[in-house]
Amino acid sequence: MTRNVHIAGVASxxxxxxxxxxxxxxxxxxxxxxxxxxxIPPAKIGCLFVGNFVGGIMxxxxxxxxxxxxxxxxxxxxxxxxxxACASSSAAVRLGYDLIRAGAEQAVLVIGVERLTGGPxxxxxxxxxxxxxQDTEGRAGLTxxxxxxxxxxxxxxLYGTTREQVAAVTVKNRKFxxxxxxxxxxxxxxxxxxxxxxxxxxxxxxxxxxxATDGAAAVVLAAETLVRSCGSPSVRxxxxxxxxxxxRACDYAxxxxxDGTVTAARRAYKAAGxxxxxxxxxxxxxxxxxxxxxxxxDLGFFAKGEGGPGVLQAGANRKTVINPSGGLLSKxxxxxxxxxxxxxxxxxxxxGRHPNQVxxxxxxxxxxxxxxxxAVTVHILESVAR
Amino acid sequence: MNKLAGKVQSxxxxxxxxxxxxxxxxxxxxxxxxxxxxxxxGHFSGRxxxxxxxxxxxxxxxxxxxxxxxxxxx
Numbered sequence: 001m002t003r004n005v006h007i008a009g010v011a012s013x014x015x016x017x018x019x020x021x022x023x024x025x026x027x028x029x030x031x032x033x034x035x036x037x038x039x040i041p042p043a044k045i046g047c048l049f050v051g052n053f054v055g056g057i058m059x060x061x062x063x064x065x066x067x068x069x070x071x072x073x074x075x076x077x078x079x080x081x082x083x084x085a086c087a088s089s090s091a092a093v094r095l096g097y098d099l100i101r102a103g104a105e106q107a108v109l110v111i112g113v114e115r116l117t118g119g120p121x122x123x124x125x126x127x128x129x130x131x132x133x134q135d136t137e138g139r140a141g142l143t144x145x146x147x148x149x150x151x152x153x154x155x156x157x158l159y160g161t162t163r164e165q166v167a168a169v170t171v172k173n174r175k176f177x178x179x180x181x182x183x184x185x186x187x188x189x190x191x192x193x194x195x196x197x198x199x200x201x202x203x204x205x206x207x208x209x210x211x212a213t214d215g216a217a218a219v220v221l222a223a224e225t226l227v228r229s230c231g232s233p234s235v236r237x238x239x240x241x242x243x244x245x246x247x248r249a250c251d252y253a254x255x256x257x258x259d260g261t262v263t264a265a266r267r268a269y270k271a272a273g274x275x276x277x278x279x280x281x282x283x284x285x286x287x288x289x290x291x292x293x294x295x296x297x298d299l300g301f302f303a304k305g306e307g308g309p310g311v312l313q314a315g316a317n318r319k320t321v322i323n324p325s326g327g328l329l330s331k332x333x334x335x336x337x338x339x340x341x342x343x344x345x346x347x348x349x350x351x352g353r354h355p356n357q358v359x360x361x362x363x364x365x366x367x368x369x370x371x372x373x374x375a376v377t378v379h380i381l382e383s384v385a386r
Numbered sequence: 387m388n389k390l391a392g393k394v395q396s397x398x399x400x401x402x403x404x405x406x407x408x409x410x411x412x413x414x415x416x417x418x419x420x421x422x423x424x425x426x427x428g429h430f431s432g433r434x435x436x437x438x439x440x441x442x443x444x445x446x447x448x449x450x451x452x453x454x455x456x457x458x459x460x
Contacts, residue, residue, distance in 0.1 A: 126404040140427040140450040141400055141407040142415060149398030150417050157396070157438045202399040202435070249417055250425040255396060 005100045005240070007381060008107065008222040008232035009038025010344040015215035015332035016184040017117045023055050023064060026216035027113040028071040030340075034218035035072070035109065039230045042072065044222075046105035048079040049096055051089025051112040052336035053370075054127040055081075059115050068111060083336075085131035085370030086287065088112060089217070090242075090339025090377035096221040097240040106226050112337035113216040124212050128335075131371040133248050145201035145209060145288065147249055147372055152203050152290040155256045159305030161293065163203070167194035168311045169289035170207050170329055177326025179355050184213055184332035194289070208289040213332030217340035219347075235350045238272035238363070239380040247374040260376035261298040261367065268378040269300070274363060276300035279320050279380075281349045281358045283342035284367040286327040295367055296322060299378075324349070324356040342366040343379060350383040390428075390444040390451055392420035397435035416453055418442060428453045 011033030013026055027050060035042055050064040061067075065079035082092035089112025096108030116124060125143055132138045132147075155161045171191055177183035189207060197206040220232075227234045245260020246252045252259070269275055276299065284299065286292035293307035301320055302310045325331045325345040328338060346364035348354045366379045395417040403411040414430035428444055428451040436442065436455055443459060444451035 121402065122405050122408060125402060126406070129404045137427050138404075138406075140415060140429070141403055141410065141413065142427060143400060143402065143404060145402065146398045146400050146415055150396040150415070153398065154396035154417075154438065198401075199399070200402050202397075202401075204398070250427060252425075255417065 002101045003103060004224040005097050005237045006222055006224055006227045006234035007219055007237060007343060007347050008040055008227050008234045009034045009220040010347045011037055012182055012217040012341055012344040013215050014182050015213050015334055015341065018214040019118060021214060023059055023061050023113050023115055024067055024071055027064065027068045027111045030216035030218035031068065031072050031109055031111045034220050038220035038222065038232045040107055040220060040222055040226065040232060042074055044107045044226060045074055045077055045109050047096060047099060047108045048074055048077050049092035049108065049110045050081045051092040051110065051339060052081050053083060053085050053088050053114060054130060054335065057127040057130065058119065084375040086335045087339055087368045087370030087375045087377050088336040090366065090368040090379065091375060093219055093221065093339065093343065093379065094240045094242040094377055097237055100221055100223050107220060107222040109218065109220055110340060111216060111218040112340035114334035114336040115214045116212040116334060117214050137248050142249065143201060145204045148288040148290055149201035149204045150249060151255050151294060155290060155294065158256060159308065161308035163195055164191055165308035165311055166208065166289045166293065167191045169286065169292045170194045172311065173286060173323050173327040173329040176324050176356050177330025180326050180331055181355060183326045183330050184211055185330045204288060210287050210328040210333040213334040215332060215334035215337050217337050217344045219340050219343050233351055234384055235347050236382045236384055237379065238382045239268035241268045241378045243376055245373045245376050247371060249372055256294060257304065258294060258298050258373040260373045261295055261369065264376045264378040265299045268380050272380040274380065277319065279363050279365045280361040281324060281346060281364045282320055282322045283325055283345050284322060285369040286323055286329050287333060289329065292322065292327065299367055321358045324354065324358060339368040339377060342368060346381050350381055390420055390426065390446055391456065392418045392442065394436050394438050394440045394442055395419050395425065396438060399435060416442065418453060426451060
């Protein structure tokens with residue numbers, strides 16, 4: 001018999017440039033706050049999963065599971081690091097969800113953490129490209145801005161998506177981020193700011209790119225019975241899906257349709273018994289401005305090719321609000337922490353406590369992608385009547 | 387030797403490369419669909435990327451292939 005799984009508690013550090021902070025200190029701060037939010041005794045935690053992508057490359061620190069467990073005084077727990085590039089911590093949430101659903105654990109703590117700032121840009125680019133197949137496309141010099149440059153050029157060719165529509169994603173998400181106290185970027189930008197910023201990987205420009213970010217976020221997963229007995233301010237996990245997609249640009253039949261996202265979304269909607277039009281609020285993986293357009297199509301919020309014009313409907317006649325946290329473009333993208341950070345944002349929406357609150361939000365969705373959308377998670381969360 | 391021949395599916399220009407390609411930047415990367423249906427990433431002989439659907443060819447290589455516009459060599 002399977003059990004209902006809840007997000008019992010959440011926490012997030014500020015996202016941004018955080019000099020002097022170690023991976024351990026950021027992870028412990030988020031983990032401690034999430035446990036306090038959940039009101040669940042630490043002795044109930046059976047596993048600690050730490051989602052992290054490039055901690056070893058950027059800081060030299062590995063073995064984050066046992067180190068962070070020790071800092072949180074968690075004894076005799078399974079404590080390991082989970083890596084799925086930018087989807088590391090949301091993949092870890094899926095593993096925790098499975099353990100609780102199967103009855104193997106009552107509660108699991110998942111922490112995502114990353115430190116990306118402080119080094120030269122070439123070192124950061126090299127670290128990020130560790131998620132590109134080094135036997136093939138890494139050798140050709142592909143970078144992630146380059147991958148999304150390929151996507152953007154072809155999306156414009158096939159569907160007529162304009163430079164202004166893509167730039168409007170950044171403008172929208174910077175506006176949302178300006179009101180989010182956790183966000184890295186809290187200043188608004190104009191279309192002209194985006195379209196005149198330096199080229200990084202044509203046609204991708206600097207303000208089409210998410211920033212390098214430090215930060216941590218944490219999620220306490222727990223069985224429904226435990227949540228009720230502890231009085232946790234929980235939201236229910238209606239679906240938790242992790243799938244692989246094409247791991248190389250050349251593996252895509254059509255690079256503007258991301259198969260992993262399409263499959264994960266389809267499975268999540270089926271598991272939750274809902275449709276895209278039922279979703280009130282979404283935090284999706286806008287690592288680049290064109291990514292929000294492609295993802296919003298692949299998640300079913302727009303027909304393929306209509307995501308560009310759809311950006312301009314934001315806040316007007318569209319029901320589903322996309323990236324009210326500011327998204328990766330504005331809240332920031334501490335890669336290994338991003339998945340837990342998205343779940344934090346949606347959980348706060350469903351609890352009615354978000355700085356950019358979507359009125360009456362009852363169903364929320366998170367979408368997190370690692371590599372070339374090669375590891376994709378979709379979570380659907382549901383508010384709990386109190 | 388059979389040449390790699392196909393059509394440009396998409397393009398980008400890498401201006402901020404990783405350390406291994408620092409000296410080559412900026413360079414054009416092409417996603418090419420070959421006539422046999424395979425897709426490959428390749429470099430381009432010119433400084434400006436060709437339009438999508440342009441026919442290109444390259445000499446097969448164990449390294450990254452370098453494509454040229456087919457009309458320039460026929």
